[in-house]
Amino acid sequence: MTVRAVGYSRLSKEDLNKIYDDSESIKNQNNLISEYVDKQGWILQEIYSDDDFKGSDRNRPDFNRMLSDAYQNKFDVIVCKNQSRFARDIELIEKYIHGKFIEGNIRFVAIQDNIDTANMNSASKKISQLHGLTDTWYLEDLSGNISNVFDTKRKKGEYIASWALYGYLKNPENKNELIIDPVASEIVKLIFKWYIEGRGLQKIANLLNQRNIPNPLKYKKDMGMKIGAKSRITSKSYLWRGDTIGRMLENQMYMGHMVQGRLKKVSYKSKKIVSVPKDHWIIVKNTHPAIIDRETWDTVQNIRKTKVKPRRDGIVNMFNGKLRCLECSELMYAITYPKQLHGIKSKTEFNTIFRCSKKMIQSNACVSTGISMNLLELHVLSELKKFSEIYFDEKSIETQLTITDGRFENLTRLQSDKERLNKQISEGNHAIATLYMDKVRGLISEKQFSQINTQILMEIKSSEEALKQVEKELEGISFNMFQKINLSEIIERYREINKLNRNIILDLIDVIYIGRKDEKTGKRIIKILWNF
Incomplete structure (x- = not known):
């Protein structure tokens, strides 16, 4: 009787970590x-082969093709070098080698493991199961070890992603370091600039598409980089989108801070990726050149917090998010309608009034009245002029900009503490990696490893909590100093203004309260809270 045999071979990076020669190569x-x-006198019909696939991967192309052919009874025997080539997953071992193959009369042979289901008894089955368990444990340990190594690199501020963030390039001399991409970085700056000027997310995306500026995916493709599964890419994939702009505006990487660990795999067996809570992200400050300065970043984040909506033309009203009703403290919304030109509604010119959002829902819910944008702009300019005459005294400015030596001393102390705590965390992670290797080599027991590992982890956690507090204090001091130093620049910039825009409003004004007309004076009550 002719026996139809097939072979199965597999190799992945997990195997290269275990070997020191090419004995595991596909060819061998x-x-x-x-x-x-x-030697068995069988007929070898085909050898199925998967290169660069994990033994726990259930989506191996030739592996699944072999299973399909087995169900169609195209062969009688499957031969592998050893069982781990077939799978490093006890579930797959049990399902197929000890289940489906036996039911379908398919014989399985693992040459070096002396496993042959044609001669399998209770003892040999246990050997097969033990191999499966050992391989599964190995993958779990390997996955955990790799994760620890990656986390150590992240905490050192080393960039470990496959591709650089849009706006940056990987340093040719150090792949874990980012340098500015002179082309894409200018687009990043333009996006932040447009947003501050009052353009909405989709408006910015539309402008970029109209100018035929490649989006991050298209740019990556044009640079000759691998872009992933082409089957999922459509013509729309190469267009800028509002949500892409939104993510860029909130990415601290553009300030020069390394932000990693935002996503993770559910398990080493699964390709599913889930989001990590923000307080668990790994953030290391000042690791690479910044594309966006601190002032621009803060301005954008303040706008993002207000969650203002753009007008029909995609432009955000300069007062949006800054106006509140003095009567009920609710936000005031802009209502835009076309101007009447010779009895015809204009398509390009608009009038704008602001109304209490509460009153818009129910007319008698608030006693406030609306205000036109033109009247409000004139009032703000008038108040700003009065404010300048009183406040912008040169001696007063000099006094306000004085920063005591004590603040600098405190800043120096906190920077020193930050450096010390980062060093402690790095040394702790290195100690865990060394400890793990000692366990693998059998130099310490599992119990000893667990006890020492727990102690080190507690020390690392304590240092990380202390580091968070230091960084919070450091950021507060740095920001306050930054604010004071830059106050003179803001003063000089807006001293002689005669027309408002979104940038000026964001720089100078915290909130404007709009009230009713004063019964005695007949003037509108408007209270401005400045950012000073």
């Missing part, structure tokens, strides 16, 4: 399988 596995089949 195939030679071993061919020699074995020939």
Whole structure:
């Protein structure tokens, strides 16, 4: 009777970590399988082969093709160098080798493990199961070890992603370091600039598309980089979108801070990726050149917090998010309508009034009245002029900009503490990696490893909590100093203004309260809270 045999070979990076020669190579596995089949006098029909696939991966192309052919009874025997080539997953071992193959009368042979289901008894089955468990444990340990190494790199501020963030390039001399991309970085700056000027997310996306500026995916493709599964890419994939702009505006990486660990795999067995809570992200400050300065970043984040909506033309009203009703403290919304030109509604010119959002829902819910944008702008300019005459005294400015030596001393102390705590965390992570290798080599027991590992982790956690507090204090001091130093620049910039825009409003004004007309004076009550 002719026996129809097939072989299966597999190699992945997990195997390269275990070996020191090419004995596990696809070529050598195939030679071993061919020699074995020939000695048995069987007919070798085909060798299925998956290169660069994990043994726990259930989506291996040739592996699944082999299973499909097995169900169609195209062969009688499957031969592998060893069982781990077939799978490093006890669930797959049990399902197929000890289940489906036996039911379908398919014989399985693992040459070096001396596993042959044609001669399997209770003892040999346990050996097969033990191999499966050992391989599963190995993958779990390997996955955990790799995760620890990656986290150590992240905490050192080393960039470990496959591709650089849009706006940056990987340093040719150090792949874990980012340098500014002179082309894409200018687009990043333009996006932040447009947003501050009052353009909405989709408006910015539309402008970029109209100018035929490649989006991050298209730019990556044009640079000759690998862009992932092409089957999922459509013509729309190369267009800028509002949500892409939104993510860029909130990415601290553009301030020169390394932000990693935002996503993670559910398990080493799964390709599913989930989001990590923000307080668990790994953020290391000042690791690479900044594209966006602190002032621009803060301005954008303040706008983002207000969650203002753009007008129909995609432009955000300069007062949006800054107006509140003095009567009920609710936000006031802009209502825009076309101007009447010779009895015809204009398509390009608009009038704008602001109304209490509460009153818009129910007319008698608030006693406030609306205000036109023109009247409000004139009032703000008038108040700003009065404010300048009183406040912008040169001696007063000099006094306000004085920063005591004590603040600098405090800043120096906190920077020193930050450096010390980062060093402690790095040393702790290195100690865990060394400890793990000692356990693998059998130099310490599992119990000793667990006890020492727990102690080190507690020390790392304590240092990380202390580091968070230091960084919070450091950021507060740095920001306050920054605010004071830059106050003179703001003063000089807006001293002689005669027309308002979104940038000026964001720089100078915290909130404007709009009230009713004063019964005695007949003037509108408007209270401005400045950012000073």
